[in-house]
Amino acid sequence: MGPTALDRFADAFLNPVVTARYLPAILKGVVVTIEVAAAVIVTGLALGLALAVLRSFRIRPLNVAIVVAVDILRALPPLVLILIVYFGLPNAGLTIPSFAVLWLVLSLVLAAFAEEIFWAGILSVRAGQWEAARSTGLGFGGTLAYVVLPQAIRIAVPPLTNRTIAITKNTALGSVIGVGEILNQATTAQSFSGNATPLTLGALAYLVLFIPVVALGRWIEHRFRWNRA
Amino acid sequence: MVELVTEFVLEARGLRKSFGGQEVLKGVDLAVRERELVFVIGPSGSGKSTLLRCCNRLEEPDGGHVLVGGVDLMARGTDINAMRRRVGMVFQSFNLYPHMTALGNVSLALRKVVGRPRRAAGEEALAALDRVGLAAKAASYPAQLSGGQQQRVAIARALALQPQIMLFDEPTSALDPELVGDVLRTMRELSASGMTMLVVSHEMRFARDAADRVVFMDGGAIVEEGTPAAIFGQPFAERTRAFLGELAR
Numbered sequence: 263m264g265p266t267a268l269d270r271f272a273d274a275f276l277n278p279v280v281t282a283r284y285l286p287a288i289l290k291g292v293v294v295t296i297e298v299a300a301a302v303i304v305t306g307l308a309l310g311l312a313l314a315v316l317r318s319f320r321i322r323p324l325n326v327a328i329v330v331a332v333d334i335l336r337a338l339p340p341l342v343l344i345l346i347v348y349f350g351l352p353n354a355g356l357t358i359p360s361f362a363v364l365w366l367v368l369s370l371v372l373a374a375f376a377e378e379i380f381w382a383g384i385l386s387v388r389a390g391q392w393e394a395a396r397s398t399g400l401g402f403g404g405t406l407a408y409v410v411l412p413q414a415i416r417i418a419v420p421p422l423t424n425r426t427i428a429i430t431k432n433t434a435l436g437s438v439i440g441v442g443e444i445l446n447q448a449t450t451a452q453s454f455s456g457n458a459t460p461l462t463l464g465a466l467a468y469l470v471l472f473i474p475v476v477a478l479g480r481w482i483e484h485r486f487r488w489n490r491a
Numbered sequence: 492m493v494e495l496v497t498e499f500v501l502e503a504r505g506l507r508k509s510f511g512g513q514e515v516l517k518g519v520d521l522a523v524r525e526r527e528l529v530f531v532i533g534p535s536g537s538g539k540s541t542l543l544r545c546c547n548r549l550e551e552p553d554g555g556h557v558l559v560g561g562v563d564l565m566a567r568g569t570d571i572n573a574m575r576r577r578v579g580m581v582f583q584s585f586n587l588y589p590h591m592t593a594l595g596n597v598s599l600a601l602r603k604v605v606g607r608p609r610r611a612a613g614e615e616a617l618a619a620l621d622r623v624g625l626a627a628k629a630a631s632y633p634a635q636l637s638g639g640q641q642q643r644v645a646i647a648r649a650l651a652l653q654p655q656i657m658l659f660d661e662p663t664s665a666l667d668p669e670l671v672g673d674v675l676r677t678m679r680e681l682s683a684s685g686m687t688m689l690v691v692s693h694e695m696r697f698a699r700d701a702a703d704r705v706v707f708m709d710g711g712a713i714v715e716e717g718t719p720a721a722i723f724g725q726p727f728a729e730r731t732r733a734f735l736g737e738l739a740r
Binding site (some may be wrong): 391394396397399400404409412 | 547549572573574575576578579587590599600603645649652
Protein backbone atom coordinates (compact mmCIF):
# COMPACT_ATOMS: atom_id res chain seq x y z
CA MET A 263 0.00 0.00 0.00
CA GLY A 264 1.40 3.41 -1.02
CA PRO A 265 1.47 6.52 1.11
CA THR A 266 -1.90 8.03 1.92
CA ALA A 267 -2.85 11.59 1.02
CA LEU A 268 -2.35 12.54 4.66
CA ASP A 269 1.18 11.12 4.64
CA ARG A 270 2.04 13.08 1.50
CA PHE A 271 0.61 16.22 3.10
CA ALA A 272 2.62 15.71 6.29
CA ASP A 273 5.76 15.00 4.29
CA ALA A 274 5.37 18.24 2.32
CA PHE A 275 4.54 20.54 5.23
CA LEU A 276 5.92 18.97 8.39
CA ASN A 277 8.84 16.80 7.43
CA PRO A 278 10.83 15.94 10.59
CA VAL A 279 14.16 15.66 8.77
CA VAL A 280 13.73 19.03 7.10
CA THR A 281 12.56 20.49 10.39
CA ALA A 282 15.65 19.30 12.22
CA ARG A 283 17.88 20.61 9.47
CA TYR A 284 16.43 24.11 9.07
CA LEU A 285 15.02 24.95 12.49
CA PRO A 286 18.24 26.72 13.56
CA ALA A 287 18.01 29.00 10.51
CA ILE A 288 14.38 29.82 11.27
CA LEU A 289 15.28 30.60 14.87
CA LYS A 290 18.01 32.92 13.65
CA GLY A 291 15.30 34.60 11.59
CA VAL A 292 13.12 34.95 14.68
CA VAL A 293 15.90 36.87 16.42
CA VAL A 294 16.30 39.22 13.45
CA THR A 295 12.54 39.75 13.21
CA ILE A 296 12.38 40.61 16.91
CA GLU A 297 15.28 43.03 16.50
CA VAL A 298 13.73 44.85 13.55
CA ALA A 299 10.27 44.86 15.13
CA ALA A 300 11.51 46.27 18.44
CA ALA A 301 13.56 48.96 16.70
CA VAL A 302 10.60 49.89 14.46
CA ILE A 303 8.16 50.11 17.35
CA VAL A 304 10.45 52.29 19.46
CA THR A 305 11.47 54.74 16.75
CA GLY A 306 8.12 54.72 14.94
CA LEU A 307 6.04 55.50 18.01
CA ALA A 308 8.53 58.05 19.36
CA LEU A 309 8.72 59.85 16.03
CA GLY A 310 4.93 59.73 15.61
CA LEU A 311 4.39 61.25 19.05
CA ALA A 312 7.02 63.91 18.40
CA LEU A 313 5.33 64.87 15.12
CA ALA A 314 1.91 65.08 16.78
CA VAL A 315 3.35 67.31 19.51
CA LEU A 316 5.02 69.52 16.91
CA ARG A 317 1.71 69.74 15.09
CA SER A 318 -0.08 70.95 18.21
CA PHE A 319 1.98 74.15 18.11
CA ARG A 320 -0.03 74.93 14.98
CA ILE A 321 2.77 76.49 12.97
CA ARG A 322 1.20 76.54 9.55
CA PRO A 323 4.06 75.71 7.14
CA LEU A 324 5.33 73.02 9.49
CA ASN A 325 1.88 71.44 9.76
CA VAL A 326 1.41 71.43 5.99
CA ALA A 327 4.77 69.65 5.66
CA ILE A 328 3.81 67.10 8.32
CA VAL A 329 0.42 66.39 6.74
CA VAL A 330 1.88 65.98 3.25
CA ALA A 331 4.66 63.67 4.44
CA VAL A 332 2.31 61.63 6.59
CA ASP A 333 -0.25 61.23 3.81
CA ILE A 334 2.40 60.09 1.31
CA LEU A 335 3.78 57.54 3.77
CA ARG A 336 0.31 56.25 4.54
CA ALA A 337 -0.70 56.04 0.88
CA LEU A 338 2.33 54.17 -0.47
CA PRO A 339 2.60 50.41 0.04
CA PRO A 340 5.60 49.84 2.35
CA LEU A 341 7.08 47.41 -0.18
CA VAL A 342 7.31 50.18 -2.78
CA LEU A 343 9.13 52.40 -0.31
CA ILE A 344 11.50 49.62 0.65
CA LEU A 345 12.37 48.92 -2.99
CA ILE A 346 12.83 52.60 -3.81
CA VAL A 347 15.14 53.18 -0.86
CA TYR A 348 17.08 49.93 -1.22
CA PHE A 349 17.52 49.86 -5.00
CA GLY A 350 17.14 53.56 -5.74
CA LEU A 351 19.43 55.28 -3.26
CA PRO A 352 22.63 53.43 -4.37
CA ASN A 353 22.16 55.10 -7.80
CA ALA A 354 22.42 58.41 -5.96
CA GLY A 355 25.62 57.22 -4.33
CA LEU A 356 24.04 56.31 -1.02
CA THR A 357 24.09 52.70 0.05
CA ILE A 358 22.21 51.68 3.16
CA PRO A 359 22.38 48.15 4.57
CA SER A 360 19.19 46.16 4.08
CA PHE A 361 18.47 45.87 7.82
CA ALA A 362 18.67 49.65 8.14
CA VAL A 363 16.43 50.16 5.09
CA LEU A 364 13.75 47.90 6.53
CA TRP A 365 14.00 49.60 9.94
CA LEU A 366 13.96 53.08 8.44
CA VAL A 367 11.03 52.57 6.09
CA LEU A 368 8.81 50.72 8.57
CA SER A 369 9.64 53.27 11.29
CA LEU A 370 8.60 56.11 9.01
CA VAL A 371 5.39 54.33 8.01
CA LEU A 372 4.52 53.56 11.64
CA ALA A 373 5.40 57.15 12.60
CA ALA A 374 3.02 58.45 9.93
CA PHE A 375 0.10 56.37 11.20
CA ALA A 376 1.03 57.00 14.85
CA GLU A 377 1.17 60.75 14.25
CA GLU A 378 -2.38 60.73 12.91
CA ILE A 379 -3.62 58.62 15.80
CA PHE A 380 -1.85 60.72 18.47
CA TRP A 381 -3.07 63.89 16.79
CA ALA A 382 -6.66 62.65 16.77
CA GLY A 383 -6.18 61.88 20.47
CA ILE A 384 -4.90 65.38 21.20
CA LEU A 385 -7.84 66.91 19.32
CA SER A 386 -10.35 64.80 21.19
CA VAL A 387 -9.27 66.27 24.54
CA ARG A 388 -11.88 68.91 25.20
CA ALA A 389 -11.06 72.61 25.13
CA GLY A 390 -12.14 72.89 28.76
CA GLN A 391 -9.11 70.82 29.79
CA TRP A 392 -6.77 73.31 28.15
CA GLU A 393 -8.68 76.22 29.68
CA ALA A 394 -8.67 74.76 33.17
CA ALA A 395 -4.94 74.10 33.08
CA ARG A 396 -4.07 77.46 31.54
CA SER A 397 -6.25 79.22 34.12
CA THR A 398 -4.05 77.83 36.88
CA GLY A 399 -1.00 79.37 35.23
CA LEU A 400 0.33 76.30 33.44
CA GLY A 401 1.90 77.25 30.11
CA PHE A 402 1.25 75.64 26.74
CA GLY A 403 3.99 73.05 27.17
CA GLY A 404 3.02 72.17 30.72
CA THR A 405 -0.63 71.83 29.77
CA LEU A 406 0.28 69.59 26.86
CA ALA A 407 2.64 67.44 28.92
CA TYR A 408 0.67 67.00 32.14
CA VAL A 409 -2.97 67.39 31.12
CA VAL A 410 -3.53 66.81 27.42
CA LEU A 411 -1.01 64.15 26.37
CA PRO A 412 -1.80 61.69 29.18
CA GLN A 413 -5.44 61.76 28.03
CA ALA A 414 -4.59 61.78 24.32
CA ILE A 415 -2.26 58.80 24.65
CA ARG A 416 -4.89 56.85 26.53
CA ILE A 417 -7.36 57.49 23.74
CA ALA A 418 -4.72 56.57 21.16
CA VAL A 419 -3.60 53.27 22.67
CA PRO A 420 -6.23 50.87 21.25
CA PRO A 421 -6.01 52.01 17.59
CA LEU A 422 -2.27 52.40 17.99
CA THR A 423 -1.87 48.83 19.19
CA ASN A 424 -3.63 47.44 16.13
CA ARG A 425 -1.67 49.63 13.75
CA THR A 426 1.61 48.74 15.43
CA ILE A 427 0.91 45.03 15.07
CA ALA A 428 -0.06 45.44 11.40
CA ILE A 429 3.11 47.36 10.57
CA THR A 430 5.39 45.13 12.62
CA LYS A 431 4.23 42.13 10.58
CA ASN A 432 5.60 43.97 7.54
CA THR A 433 9.07 42.99 8.73
CA ALA A 434 8.41 40.01 6.42
CA LEU A 435 8.96 42.44 3.53
CA GLY A 436 12.62 42.37 4.50
CA SER A 437 12.87 39.02 2.70
CA VAL A 438 12.70 40.93 -0.60
CA ILE A 439 15.91 42.86 0.10
CA GLY A 440 17.74 40.06 1.88
CA VAL A 441 17.21 40.86 5.54
CA GLY A 442 17.68 37.53 7.30
CA GLU A 443 14.34 37.59 9.10
CA ILE A 444 11.90 34.70 9.46
CA LEU A 445 10.36 34.67 6.00
CA ASN A 446 13.70 35.10 4.27
CA GLN A 447 15.18 32.16 6.18
CA ALA A 448 12.08 30.11 5.44
CA THR A 449 11.97 30.76 1.69
CA THR A 450 15.71 30.13 1.40
CA ALA A 451 15.36 26.85 3.25
CA GLN A 452 12.35 25.94 1.19
CA SER A 453 14.22 26.33 -2.09
CA PHE A 454 17.24 24.38 -0.81
CA SER A 455 15.15 21.54 0.55
CA GLY A 456 12.48 21.51 -2.14
CA ASN A 457 10.01 21.09 0.70
CA ALA A 458 7.43 23.45 2.19
CA THR A 459 8.21 22.52 5.79
CA PRO A 460 10.41 25.60 6.44
CA LEU A 461 7.47 27.80 5.41
CA THR A 462 5.28 25.99 7.93
CA LEU A 463 7.95 26.54 10.54
CA GLY A 464 8.09 30.20 9.56
CA ALA A 465 4.32 30.51 9.93
CA LEU A 466 4.50 28.82 13.33
CA ALA A 467 7.27 31.21 14.34
CA TYR A 468 5.10 34.19 13.40
CA LEU A 469 2.23 32.76 15.42
CA VAL A 470 4.42 32.15 18.47
CA LEU A 471 5.76 35.68 18.13
CA PHE A 472 2.57 37.60 17.39
CA ILE A 473 -0.22 35.80 19.24
CA PRO A 474 1.13 37.09 22.57
CA VAL A 475 1.40 40.55 21.02
CA VAL A 476 -2.18 40.41 19.78
CA ALA A 477 -3.32 39.18 23.19
CA LEU A 478 -1.37 41.98 24.84
CA GLY A 479 -3.07 44.40 22.47
CA ARG A 480 -6.47 43.15 23.51
CA TRP A 481 -5.52 43.45 27.19
CA ILE A 482 -4.24 47.00 26.70
CA GLU A 483 -7.40 47.91 24.79
CA HIS A 484 -9.49 46.63 27.68
CA ARG A 485 -7.29 48.19 30.35
CA PHE A 486 -7.37 51.63 28.74
CA ARG A 487 -11.12 51.78 28.24
CA TRP A 488 -11.79 54.08 31.16
CA ASN A 489 -14.57 56.37 32.22
CA ARG A 490 -14.11 59.92 31.11
CA ALA A 491 -15.67 62.29 33.57
CA MET B 492 5.54 95.22 35.13
CA VAL B 493 3.60 98.43 35.51
CA GLU B 494 1.81 98.57 38.83
CA LEU B 495 -0.94 101.10 39.15
CA VAL B 496 -2.39 102.27 42.42
CA THR B 497 -5.90 100.97 42.69
CA GLU B 498 -8.35 100.16 45.42
CA PHE B 499 -9.73 97.34 43.33
CA VAL B 500 -8.59 93.72 43.19
CA LEU B 501 -9.92 93.43 39.66
CA GLU B 502 -10.68 96.17 37.26
CA ALA B 503 -11.89 95.89 33.69
CA ARG B 504 -11.64 99.09 31.67
CA GLY B 505 -13.37 99.53 28.34
CA LEU B 506 -13.29 95.83 27.47
CA ARG B 507 -14.20 95.08 23.88
CA LYS B 508 -14.59 91.71 22.23
CA SER B 509 -16.11 90.61 18.93
CA PHE B 510 -16.71 87.15 17.54
CA GLY B 511 -16.91 87.12 13.76
CA GLY B 512 -18.19 90.67 13.40
CA GLN B 513 -20.61 90.28 16.29
CA GLU B 514 -19.68 92.65 19.10
CA VAL B 515 -20.11 90.74 22.37
CA LEU B 516 -18.53 93.27 24.71
CA LYS B 517 -19.01 96.92 23.86
CA GLY B 518 -16.56 98.64 26.17
CA VAL B 519 -17.35 97.22 29.59
CA ASP B 520 -16.08 98.78 32.83
CA LEU B 521 -16.27 96.72 35.97
CA ALA B 522 -14.38 96.90 39.25
CA VAL B 523 -14.34 94.50 42.17
CA ARG B 524 -13.13 95.51 45.63
CA GLU B 525 -11.33 93.30 48.08
CA ARG B 526 -13.63 90.80 49.83
CA GLU B 527 -16.50 91.79 47.61
CA LEU B 528 -18.87 89.25 46.04
CA VAL B 529 -20.08 90.66 42.75
CA PHE B 530 -22.79 88.87 40.80
CA VAL B 531 -23.20 89.33 37.07
CA ILE B 532 -26.63 88.49 35.74
CA GLY B 533 -28.25 88.90 32.37
CA PRO B 534 -29.91 87.03 29.52
CA SER B 535 -27.88 84.45 27.60
CA GLY B 536 -25.77 86.09 24.96
CA SER B 537 -25.45 89.26 27.02
CA GLY B 538 -21.67 88.82 27.16
CA LYS B 539 -21.36 88.01 30.86
CA SER B 540 -19.36 84.80 30.38
CA THR B 541 -17.14 86.47 27.81
CA LEU B 542 -16.51 89.30 30.27
CA LEU B 543 -15.47 86.78 32.91
CA ARG B 544 -13.23 84.88 30.49
CA CYS B 545 -11.54 88.12 29.45
CA CYS B 546 -10.62 88.74 33.09
CA ASN B 547 -7.82 86.12 32.94
CA ARG B 548 -7.36 86.36 29.18
CA LEU B 549 -8.73 82.90 28.45
CA GLU B 550 -10.54 85.02 25.92
CA GLU B 551 -8.33 87.64 24.34
CA PRO B 552 -10.04 91.07 24.52
CA ASP B 553 -9.92 93.12 21.33
CA GLY B 554 -9.54 96.29 23.34
CA GLY B 555 -9.47 97.69 26.85
CA HIS B 556 -7.56 96.71 29.94
CA VAL B 557 -7.80 94.20 32.74
CA LEU B 558 -6.04 95.12 35.97
CA VAL B 559 -5.43 92.54 38.67
CA GLY B 560 -4.02 94.07 41.83
CA GLY B 561 -3.01 97.02 39.69
CA VAL B 562 -1.12 94.93 37.12
CA ASP B 563 -2.35 95.34 33.57
CA LEU B 564 -2.86 91.86 32.11
CA MET B 565 -2.95 93.35 28.63
CA ALA B 566 0.37 95.14 28.95
CA ARG B 567 3.33 93.93 26.99
CA GLY B 568 5.79 92.23 29.32
CA THR B 569 3.16 91.05 31.79
CA ASP B 570 3.74 87.37 32.59
CA ILE B 571 0.21 86.12 31.98
CA ASN B 572 0.89 82.69 33.48
CA ALA B 573 2.12 84.28 36.71
CA MET B 574 -0.95 86.54 36.78
CA ARG B 575 -3.37 83.68 36.16
CA ARG B 576 -2.21 82.12 39.41
CA ARG B 577 -3.68 85.16 41.12
CA VAL B 578 -7.05 84.75 39.38
CA GLY B 579 -8.78 81.49 40.22
CA MET B 580 -11.37 80.22 37.77
CA VAL B 581 -14.23 77.78 38.19
CA PHE B 582 -16.01 76.52 35.09
CA GLN B 583 -19.55 75.47 34.32
CA SER B 584 -18.40 72.01 33.25
CA PHE B 585 -15.87 71.56 36.12
CA ASN B 586 -13.07 70.58 33.71
CA LEU B 587 -11.33 68.34 36.20
CA TYR B 588 -8.46 66.29 34.78
CA PRO B 589 -10.02 62.82 34.45
CA HIS B 590 -6.69 60.98 34.65
CA MET B 591 -5.79 62.41 38.03
CA THR B 592 -7.22 61.97 41.52
CA ALA B 593 -8.84 64.88 43.29
CA LEU B 594 -5.53 65.45 45.06
CA GLY B 595 -3.67 65.30 41.75
CA ASN B 596 -6.04 67.82 40.23
CA VAL B 597 -5.51 70.27 43.06
CA SER B 598 -1.76 69.79 43.44
CA LEU B 599 -0.72 69.87 39.76
CA ALA B 600 -0.36 73.65 39.49
CA LEU B 601 1.16 73.83 42.98
CA ARG B 602 3.92 71.55 41.77
CA LYS B 603 4.39 72.64 38.19
CA VAL B 604 3.54 76.35 38.38
CA VAL B 605 4.41 77.35 41.95
CA GLY B 606 7.23 74.82 42.11
CA ARG B 607 6.39 73.20 45.43
CA PRO B 608 7.98 69.83 46.11
CA ARG B 609 5.56 66.92 45.76
CA ARG B 610 5.07 66.51 49.50
CA ALA B 611 4.40 70.15 50.30
CA ALA B 612 2.09 70.41 47.29
CA GLY B 613 0.18 67.38 48.52
CA GLU B 614 -0.27 68.91 51.96
CA GLU B 615 -1.46 72.23 50.57
CA ALA B 616 -3.78 70.48 48.15
CA LEU B 617 -5.24 68.43 50.98
CA ALA B 618 -5.81 71.59 53.00
CA ALA B 619 -7.65 73.11 50.02
CA LEU B 620 -9.77 69.97 49.63
CA ASP B 621 -10.51 70.15 53.34
CA ARG B 622 -11.80 73.72 52.93
CA VAL B 623 -14.41 72.47 50.45
CA GLY B 624 -15.21 69.50 52.70
CA LEU B 625 -13.69 66.85 50.44
CA ALA B 626 -10.45 65.83 52.15
CA ALA B 627 -11.91 62.33 52.42
CA LYS B 628 -12.20 62.15 48.61
CA ALA B 629 -8.57 63.07 47.92
CA ALA B 630 -7.82 59.68 46.34
CA SER B 631 -10.99 59.57 44.21
CA TYR B 632 -10.97 60.12 40.49
CA PRO B 633 -13.42 62.63 39.00
CA ALA B 634 -15.52 59.85 37.50
CA GLN B 635 -16.07 58.50 41.02
CA LEU B 636 -17.44 61.82 42.31
CA SER B 637 -20.86 63.41 41.98
CA GLY B 638 -21.20 66.58 39.93
CA GLY B 639 -21.38 68.69 43.06
CA GLN B 640 -18.26 67.06 44.48
CA GLN B 641 -16.44 67.54 41.19
CA GLN B 642 -17.26 71.22 41.20
CA ARG B 643 -16.03 71.56 44.77
CA VAL B 644 -12.76 69.87 43.79
CA ALA B 645 -12.54 72.40 40.95
CA ILE B 646 -13.04 75.17 43.52
CA ALA B 647 -10.27 73.65 45.65
CA ARG B 648 -8.02 73.52 42.58
CA ALA B 649 -8.40 77.26 42.11
CA LEU B 650 -8.31 77.98 45.84
CA ALA B 651 -5.05 76.10 46.42
CA LEU B 652 -3.14 78.73 44.48
CA GLN B 653 -4.30 81.38 46.99
CA PRO B 654 -5.73 83.65 44.34
CA GLN B 655 -6.56 87.30 44.94
CA ILE B 656 -9.90 86.82 43.25
CA MET B 657 -11.96 83.90 42.04
CA LEU B 658 -14.09 83.89 38.90
CA PHE B 659 -17.11 81.60 38.74
CA ASP B 660 -18.58 80.94 35.30
CA GLU B 661 -22.07 79.53 35.86
CA PRO B 662 -20.73 77.09 38.45
CA THR B 663 -24.05 75.37 39.11
CA SER B 664 -25.59 75.29 35.63
CA ALA B 665 -24.38 71.78 34.82
CA LEU B 666 -25.52 70.33 38.13
CA ASP B 667 -28.60 68.34 39.03
CA PRO B 668 -30.86 70.54 41.18
CA GLU B 669 -30.26 68.52 44.35
CA LEU B 670 -26.50 69.03 44.04
CA VAL B 671 -26.59 72.81 43.63
CA GLY B 672 -26.91 73.46 47.36
CA ASP B 673 -23.52 71.95 48.23
CA VAL B 674 -21.68 74.10 45.75
CA LEU B 675 -23.50 77.27 46.80
CA ARG B 676 -22.75 76.52 50.44
CA THR B 677 -19.07 76.16 49.60
CA MET B 678 -19.14 79.46 47.72
CA ARG B 679 -20.87 81.16 50.59
CA GLU B 680 -18.24 79.90 53.06
CA LEU B 681 -15.53 81.08 50.71
CA SER B 682 -17.05 84.53 50.56
CA ALA B 683 -17.47 84.62 54.33
CA SER B 684 -13.78 83.77 54.71
CA GLY B 685 -12.94 86.93 52.81
CA MET B 686 -12.39 85.68 49.27
CA THR B 687 -13.04 88.24 46.56
CA MET B 688 -15.44 86.73 44.04
CA LEU B 689 -16.88 87.59 40.65
CA VAL B 690 -19.75 85.25 39.80
CA VAL B 691 -21.73 84.75 36.62
CA SER B 692 -24.79 82.72 37.50
CA HIS B 693 -28.52 82.29 37.21
CA GLU B 694 -28.90 81.47 40.91
CA MET B 695 -30.96 84.57 41.72
CA ARG B 696 -31.79 83.57 45.25
CA PHE B 697 -28.11 83.11 45.99
CA ALA B 698 -27.40 86.51 44.43
CA ARG B 699 -30.07 88.10 46.56
CA ASP B 700 -28.75 86.47 49.75
CA ALA B 701 -25.01 86.54 49.32
CA ALA B 702 -23.98 89.20 46.81
CA ASP B 703 -22.63 92.58 47.82
CA ARG B 704 -23.36 93.96 44.41
CA VAL B 705 -25.33 92.79 41.39
CA VAL B 706 -24.44 93.79 37.85
CA PHE B 707 -27.03 93.44 35.12
CA MET B 708 -25.67 93.00 31.60
CA ASP B 709 -27.49 93.01 28.31
CA GLY B 710 -26.30 93.29 24.72
CA GLY B 711 -22.61 93.40 25.61
CA ALA B 712 -22.89 96.29 28.05
CA ILE B 713 -23.61 96.84 31.72
CA VAL B 714 -27.14 98.19 32.00
CA GLU B 715 -27.10 98.87 35.72
CA GLU B 716 -25.55 97.76 38.96
CA GLY B 717 -26.37 98.08 42.60
CA THR B 718 -27.07 96.23 45.81
CA PRO B 719 -29.19 93.10 45.49
CA ALA B 720 -31.99 94.94 47.25
CA ALA B 721 -31.89 97.72 44.68
CA ILE B 722 -31.56 95.52 41.61
CA PHE B 723 -34.13 92.95 42.66
CA GLY B 724 -36.35 95.43 44.50
CA GLN B 725 -36.49 98.58 42.39
CA PRO B 726 -34.59 97.99 39.17
CA PHE B 727 -33.99 101.25 37.43
CA ALA B 728 -33.85 100.08 33.83
CA GLU B 729 -36.75 98.71 31.87
CA ARG B 730 -34.59 95.90 30.51
CA THR B 731 -33.62 94.76 33.99
CA ARG B 732 -37.25 94.72 35.02
CA ALA B 733 -38.19 92.73 31.92
CA PHE B 734 -35.40 90.20 32.55
CA LEU B 735 -36.27 89.72 36.23
CA GLY B 736 -39.96 89.56 35.39
CA GLU B 737 -39.23 86.86 32.84
CA LEU B 738 -37.38 84.84 35.52
CA ALA B 739 -40.15 85.27 38.08
CA ARG B 740 -42.76 83.85 35.76
